[in-house]
Amino acid sequence: MNVSKSIILALALVPSMLIAQNKKESPYHYNRAPLEAASYVQLPLGSIKAKGWLLKQLELQKDGATGHAEELYPEASNLGADSDWLGGKGESWERAPYYVKGLVALAYTLDDAMLKKKAQKWINWTLTHQQPNGAFGPVKMKDWWPRMPMMYAIQSYYEATNDKRVIDFFTRYFRYQLNNLDKKPLTEWSKSRTGDTIEIVFWLYNITGEKSLLTLAEKLKSQAYPWAAIYTNNQFYFYGDDFHTKHSVSVGQALKFPVVYSQFEQTTFYREATEKGIAHLIRDHGQASGIASGTEFLAGKSSFQGTETCTVVEWMQSLETAARIVHDAQLGDRLEKIAFNTLPAQFSRDIKSHLYYTQPNQVVCKHGNSGFDEDYDGALLLSPYSGMGCCRYNMHMGWPYFVKNSWTATPDKGLAVIAYAPVEVNAFVANSVPVKLQVITDYPFEEKIRIKIELAKRASFPLKLRVPAWCKNPQIIINGKKAAGVKTGQIYTINRTWNTQDQVLLNFPMEVYLTDQVNNSVTVERGPIVYALQPDAKYDSIKTHPVNGFFDYEVSAASAWNYGLVINRDDLAGAIKVQKTAMPENPFIKATTPVKLKVSAKKIPAWTLAYNQMHALEVPASPVASSEPTEEITLTPFGSENIRISNFPVIGIPKSSGKQFKEDFNKATLKDWLIYGGSWFIKDGAFHSASNKGSWGYGIHGSKAIASGTLFEDLSYEALIRLDSKGGNAGLLFRVSDQVIGADAYHGYYLGIDASSGKVELGKSIDQKWILLASKDEKLEIGIPYKVRIEAKGSSIKIYFNKTAEPLISVTDTTFKSGTVGVRAYDAIATIDDLLVKEL
Secondary structure, eight states: OOHHHHHHHHHHHSOHHHHTTTTSSOSSOOOOTTSOTTOOEEOOTTSEEEOHHHHHHHHHHHHTTTTTHHHHSOSTTTTSTTOGGGTSSOOOTTHHHHHHHHHHHHHHHHTOHHHHHHHHHHHHHHHHTOOTTSOOSOTTOOOSTTHHHHHHHHHHHHHHHOOTHHHHHHHHHHHHHHHHTTTSOOOHHHHHSHHHHHHHHHHHHHHHOOTHHHHHHHHHHHHSOOHHHHHHHTOTTTTTTOSTTTBHHHHHHHTHHHHHHTTTSOOHHHHHHHHHHHHHHHHHHBOTTSSBOBSSBOOOSOTTOOEEHHHHHHHHHHHHHHHHHSOOHHHHHHHHHIIIIIHHHTBOTTSSOBOSEEOSEEOEEOSSOOOOSSOOTTTTSBBTTOSSTHHHHHGGGHHHHHHHTSEEEETTTEEEESSOOSEEEEEEETTTEEEEEEEEOOTTSSSEEEEEEEESSOEEEEEEEEOOTTOSSOEEEETTEEOSOOOTTSEEEEEEEEOTTOEEEEEOOOOEEEEEOGGGOEEEEETTEEEEEOOOEEEEEEEEOSSTTOEEEEEEESSOOOEEEOOOGGGHHHHEEEEEOOOOSOSOSGGGOSEEEEEEEEEOTTOOBOTTSSSBOOOOOSSBOOOSOOEEEEEEEGGGSSSEEOSBOBBSOOOOOOSEEEEOSSSOOGGGEEEESSOEEEETTEEEEOOOTTOOOSSOSEEEEEETTOOBSSEEEEEEEEEOSSSSEEEEEEEEESOOSSTTOSEEEEEEEETTTTEEEEEEEETTEEEEEEEEEOOOOTTOEEEEEEEEETTEEEEEETTOSSOSEEEEOOSOOOBEEEEEEESOOEEEEEEEEEEO
């Protein structure tokens, strides 16, 4: 190659925003001492361009929710011309910053003039109206929190444009914050989401080297929630009435906090806390699509608990950030699972509407209340206005942030992949040599990923490639030669001298596998994709909005959904057929999605909609008997429709739970408990009902926890029960079935003690009605544990209280013969311990 051709190629490869930065050896600002030197850094916004199916998602956003957001939400307190973030009288608080954060990322990723113009309006006002003392944003707004998402927007804008105003802007603001945090400390939202600010503080420090920024980071950490301890020790519900440590959005957003701060305080405590927190969250609250539930509180593993759209995009950003700092392949695996399943499920196929909550088993999307802790009557409505306003503004960053974080620059002057998808990466490697990577693939819908390398000149640099943990036989082939030592679940580094037109082929064979879910149900997965039954969907437009093409839809199933799988776990390859078709423009459309699975199944007639008709009853405990004929059903990707079944019962001969169930909670987790309404948590070797302060849900008055997998007919059931609040009652559930969220939304018996009324009560719930069977007066005190024992044999039910030889209550009732066991609290804070259930 002659010199002139080399120069032309170099200019073609270099993104315009990087030319001005290429005046020193490295165009990237890696961590300065004393920050951890090994951290990767984001490539400047616009360096990575989406291709193929991923580009289509961004284009749908542009033509849908993001491109029309200001028309959809034109009020002064939203995105109107009189917004306080444009100098007006509105009070949009977090809404405009959320929107602008995603808008900037989308605009410069697509290099779209119209979107850039929209973004520039908000960015320019913010930059030009900084107050003399360094504060920014609406003058009347005194909250630290809404500035955080706007800081991300401004940081991204700077990296896309190199606008020199930005560095001085941040320098003045952080000086103001350092000088004022003692007088006005972090509170609530800013206290829970402090990691966002610290991330920008470290970014600015790496550019300017200003030491006071490290002092600010320490002060911010000292005022924040102790997230590292909360994640490490599973303490989300240890804070009583406090909303934020159990609020799924704050929890997901703060996941980045410990690992971000670990760059400064380089201890294993901070470095490992994020991944320990993820492990706790997935074990206790994990859903089929790879994320923890949250409606809006962390809500356990029930098949109809949901995840908020804000939670989805915040988990994604936290994982993207964490993967740059802790180079663990598991982080990228989880990011992909959420991005390829949970995220598209939150949107309509055209990304003009969204769901506030999306559920693993979701058979309707409609207006109405479900009983969630934060219960909005539009939370399951497919609409541009679904649920509370936050998600319709925060959702815009999901796909653009995934693109801009999919590859990173490494301090050894190479590149590392965080998540695979079809993209074009323009960057610098080695000694500022321009490189273009063409990542050519239909992944995750195909197994092969081709990386074509174009260089201005020959260069030596490392290429770090994530090998997914789900892939048993991965291959990496460099220019036709198979690489040695490639292992599942690792970061594989290729350190060599590269020439233009070199190629790397990644082959990640995808096998079908099952993952276990609640009540021994299963989810079917292949590679990073979760597969679900999407029944035929009937869409009813119930409202037409003034902006052309935008509607509210109720979605219902027009075909059967209540199937259990007929499957042999020892021969999944024979039991599940993989059907591949041509790759469409948008793979998240059920009819044309390129990979479908065929599997045998039987209907389960008793599995129906719940009492409120808002969701299915809990997935039946497997194995489940069914005399229905065997059918072949089709499974498609989780995100290819807005209604689905992803937690499947397995057809077989039902099993009893055994002769005994014993739990003293000394080593227990929530893994095998199903939570309905409110929450329960384990602390100090006991089971505690949680405070629901901050919730305005409809069904939290009777919070239930069911021991999954239990099934008893005649039984002896004893436990210690302690009431820790003045009002309400708490006690034991037995012979329970059909339990969902709601005070009396179950079939079965309940024994409760009530200190305020001084009564021990036995009753039953049937058809959402509470029927008192018997009660006895008893002197009961707050804070005193009482031992109770139930003996239920046939129709005879006897209650023994405080080790009495004779039953306190004795009744005859034939309504319920068998079911699960559990605990319940009605408007009470209570502690229950030393459960022992024996078959009589």
